Amino acid sequence: MGAEFVQLSLTPLLIGVLSAVACALPGNFLLLRRQALIGDAISHVVLPGIVVAFLVTGTVTAWPMMLGAGAAAIVAVLMIEAVKRLGRVEPGAAMGLVFTTLFAAGVLLLEQSDTSAVHLDVEHALNGNLESLIWFDATGWGSLLDPQALAGLPPQLPRLAIVTLAIGLFLALLWKELAISTFDAAFARTVGVPTRLLGGALVVLTAIAAVAAFDAVGSIIVIAMFVCPPAAARLMTDRLGRQVAWSVLFAIVSAVLGYVLAGYGPVWLGAANSVSAAGMIATVAGVILWIACLAAPRRSRTG
Template sequence: MGNEFVQFSLTPLLIGVLAAVACALPGNFLILRRQALIGDAISHVVLPGIVVAFLVTGAVAAIPMLLGAAGAALVAVVLIEAIKRLGRIEPGAAMGVTFTTLFAAGVLILEQTDTSAVHLDVEHALMGNLESLIWFRAKGWGSLLDPVALAALPDELGRIAVVCALVVVLTIVFWRWLKISTFDEGFAQALGLPVTAIGLGLVITAAVAAVAAFDAVGSIIVIAMFICPPAAARLVTNRLEHQVMWSVVFAVLSAVLGYVFAGYGPLWFGSQNAVSAAGMIAAVSGVILGLACLFGPHRSRVGVGREEVL
């Protein structure tokens, strides 16, 4: 029994780790650019886009989901500008109204839509279905070389693995551009760097990571991983390279500990009630951020700007 649990749990655990890392990497630059809430915004906006994509195609597939999320993001931008100009209110308020409205619309549509044929409902949208992403054909490490067994791997693993690898590669390739434009936008413009395109690319990368993670882990983890690991890493170091590495460590630690606590935590306390793995992973990331706020060596400088990060 124990061997089967460890064997089966490796797949959802790996998906959780990859999703956490894919969101944490762009989250570092969003936080330093004072755009941390964009991650929250993206996770709210993608829901109605994904729901509409499902209604049009009748299936939960990667490409329609991405196109639906992109369309919802475009609608959100138009609505934000319209509310800001017509209502003459600040951008933050316009963003809050737009994102909460779109998310609520997505939830309402889900409630009124028959999604019994697929794993798509309100609970799935918030918490994902991480616990069910088990590799049933696995019969040991030899399954990694068995084409039949590999064909039974959850599709979510392949999607999030590709997206995580893409995020890592883009971060490495555009590292210098991201660093310069984040810390000194004027200097970046003087160097001839496409500052606007870099910022847009960062948001698009974050959106792609959010959409890829959404189906497996839900919006709770997406929101938490965009903010908690990078923010905790910011309190641990004031060097960008170290911050990014610490954010990855915190993201992986949150995914592993959260998944283990969700599986064994209730048993430790004598309870048989199931605990959401996604919710527990998000909770662990929040605890890590709380500890960093209390004991991080740079916690007293939390109010300083990105100029202090070298």
């Protein structure tokens, strides 16, 4: 637990935890509003967004990519609404139609354009590269107080910290309104809560979380964290506040345990190489949900 840990594992671990929490927080409300799959749809359309951003700017820098992905998420949500209204089809089918089409367009664009010089491919988009987000400039725990070393932190870390903080703040400030409009939209409207605006804001927040986390950890973790920790938390309690707290706990445990198992698990089993941390984090989240389904106190349907 010395210098090597700080240099190689501390930042990926923190980034994994922050991504998990950033996605799990809005995931609670999506789950209760039966919009759990919005996260799935958004994380698929992030790919065309970043490809278009790359084609426009010609570079793989963070902000254009984030903007492109955010724009793609908004386009996707509008398209889903349009298909739902025009075709009068169920939301699931509209979602499936839109996100597969946009994802296909993203893959095609990627194949058509010359991205051999930059690190941009479908697998990266899916799996992320959590393991590579190491802190070169760190020499030990002391580096945490060294401004020069701190300047060399992977940029994903401060970005995710800001996004997580912003999401937490949003939920804390609008907690009452969100809770009312989630559980009883009609009542919320009568007491003057702008439910549609709030629903839209929640989707935008989801997109921001997805995009920020996606850049660091790939879309698997994003989808898994939107659904699994809130779902497991839902089986633990009937109170919204406690559910959110449980989901944050589950998200953190998934991220830490998943990262550790991916990095050290194979070594313990005698293999030389580590396995995908993103995949392992998703798997651990799934195991937690599975245990919750079998044993959590509030697992069964009531009424």
